[in-house]
Amino acid sequence: MEEIIRLENVSKKYKGKSKSIFEKPKEFIAVNDVSFSINKGEIFGLVGESGSGKTTLGHLIIGLKSMSQGKIYFKGRDISTFTREEEKKWRKQVQIIFQNPYSALDPKRKIGWSIEEILMIHKIGDKASRRKMAEEILYEVEIDPSLMDQYPEDLSGGQRQRVSIASALIVNPEFVIIDEGVSALDVSVQSAILNLIRKLQEKRQFTCLFISHDLNVIEYLCDRVGVMYKGEMVEIFNAGEFFESEHHEYTQKLFSTLL
């Protein structure tokens, strides 16, 4: 099995605020010595209660936050050793779909512009071909391309999330991080988006880190599941072992409160 992403002893400490000028600010460890890998074509679910460090971990992988310690490898290469050219390529190969479809799109820009901008950033195509690619990806996420001339406020939550997915996939990434991709949506819309993600993953075969605190969503979508607790990865198991009893004590507790 080809390994796409590997984390080795990754930690993230945040500086706390000091209560007075005489007191040293306390450090807070949001991610503590986490090591795991994700294989090609796999959907790896990251679950844990609020504040357990899931989003921070995703942001460390994509470079939105810097690590305090550890290494991240993409296809066996330490990403901190990438040349400028490799770094540019890596920025295209890894994409993130953010938690909230309501804030992910620029309210002042038409939908078509938001999607085409991503192609512009990565210097892909010309004006006409970018328009065509945007139309095609909108078809793929089951959105009528006529919506390209609308603004985000004209779209429903589900439509916006489809546009966010289209924006991430238009550069054909190999690795996609989806952070609570459906939690802001109504249950019926959630299941439609989950089905779409599954369909797109099967078609495009991207590797995925799916972050959620919803165990039902994780169980439905993922091949393997990592459980985070207070910044640590306490357990990793195959989705088929979801309802088996031999889980880590914390996982069992999480299951009893969240399922």
Ligand SMILES: Nc1ncnc2c1ncn2[C@@H]1O[C@H](COP(=O)(O)OP(=O)(O)OP(=O)(O)O)[C@@H](O)[C@H]1O
């Ligand atoms: N920029 C920051 N500065 C200080 N602390 C932070 C910062 N960002 C996150 N934290 C803290 O780090 C911890 C982990 O946060 P994180 O958002 O990664 O958790 P999470 O598991 O994704 O939670 P949620 O499901 O609520 O999004 C939390 O206690 C949070 O308050």
